Amino acid sequence: MSSETDQMMRVCPLSQLARGDAMRLETRPPIALFHTEEGELFAIDDTCTHQDASLADGYVEGCEVECPLHASKFDLRTGKVDAPPAKLPVRVHTVEVLDGDIYLKESEEEPNLPPGITVDGHV
């Protein structure tokens, strides 16, 4: 194990997340992990910054995920949102694959959660 992975959380074997699939990790707050059709891995906060919807249930096209509820799109690389109703970005987390396993390092920024939601869920 490198010192780098020491600070990282092992998620699951890469083989458990097929291309085109996404998974929601029940972290605080939840994180969405995407394996794109092109084979890239991305991790962002799972909860849309507009309303409590899971971005892991959204639609990935290229490097963007569209929220399944109101169609704001978030850039998987930067977390930026393209258009309302969501206005604030989601955080981006570091993902790496080592020895066939997915590792994740959570961003240290403050998350932008929608009204009524805390890192522990509903107020």
Add this chain to the structure above:
Amino acid sequence: MTTAPEKLAAQGTHEKISESLISTLPGYTYVDEGVFEAEQERIFEQMWFCAVRSADLEKPGSFKTVQIGRESVIVSCNRKGEIRAFFNICRHRGVKLCMEESGQAERSFQCPYHAWTYDLDGKLIAAPNLTKMPDIDRHEHGLVKVHIREYLGYVWLCLAEEPPSFEEDVMGAIEERLGDVHKIDGYDVANLSLGRRITYDVKANWKLIIENFMECYHCATIHPELTEVLPEFADGLAAQYFVGHGAEFGENIKGFTVDGSEGLDVIPGVAEDQDRRYYAITIKPTVFVNLVPDHVIIHRMFPMAADRTIVECDWLYLPSVVESGKDVSASVELFHRVNQQDFDACERCQPAMSSRIYAKGGVLVPSEHHIGAFHDWVMDQVGDVVPESSHGVRKEVR
């Protein structure tokens, strides 16, 4: 439980009036709301119902909504190109999901009320705060599926929990008319292309339209063009009077066209003994099929009210004919005229159905007696419904 004849005898319908005449259904069965509601519930919502042409739903997300009995149904194409059908109702608070008759869903069906969102297989994929309600099963609270069969290039739906046998009801109707269900195979109906579609909004009860389609006693009077092409229709015996009989084209008739001119390219699989002949099949409750050597005509009825039926009619030709842009108008025009003539006649019957003169119905002459079997079948389904008009309030004795 009483058998059909006992029930009919008790109702005094379908009675033999003289050597030549048997009675039709009583007038109220064509106008009474209670009877129509029973038909919706026990016929259209129970049987296999031909809803949509499969080729109309080729793109993922493309959908149509159809009225089957009292229910609205979404028929759509999923991401893999497979057909799916659902009740057009959000599982949350009952909003009608799709208002349009047809359209293109982007990626999902989303309720416009609270944004409950379903994928193209009907699974609930998103809703506000859904992640905080992990006890909501996304399949169980997905859209309610409708049974599907694809046959002859059409999507057939059944709203019943336990659908009846498709083989017996649908394919059996073809077998009954042609004598052998495989006699339709040569027309390769599923692989033909749509040359023309005309939708008719008919102000008549669906049963009047079926009865009209089943007999040809009217042909020489209201269908001059058709009788010119099929001279044997002048004797009043419809192709549906027989088993396995196709009405033969007249001697100088080149094709099944409005003026007897040459038709389009003949469908290669049509057998020698089927050439230059016209076959007609009724598939209860709402489908008519016409087979001629160069095309197939499919009528789908959508009964909307006791006195209103929408009929969608498709003219299907070889794909090469449609792709080449060949003129099919003389071909379409023949049966389009027949349709107009028939539906005019049905609309002219409808108002009299509530007349006291027609309370016991009219009569069927021998060349129409086979319609009696249809009447028996109808009464077997809804013969117990007491008309509202006779009691002021609707009662069911079942």
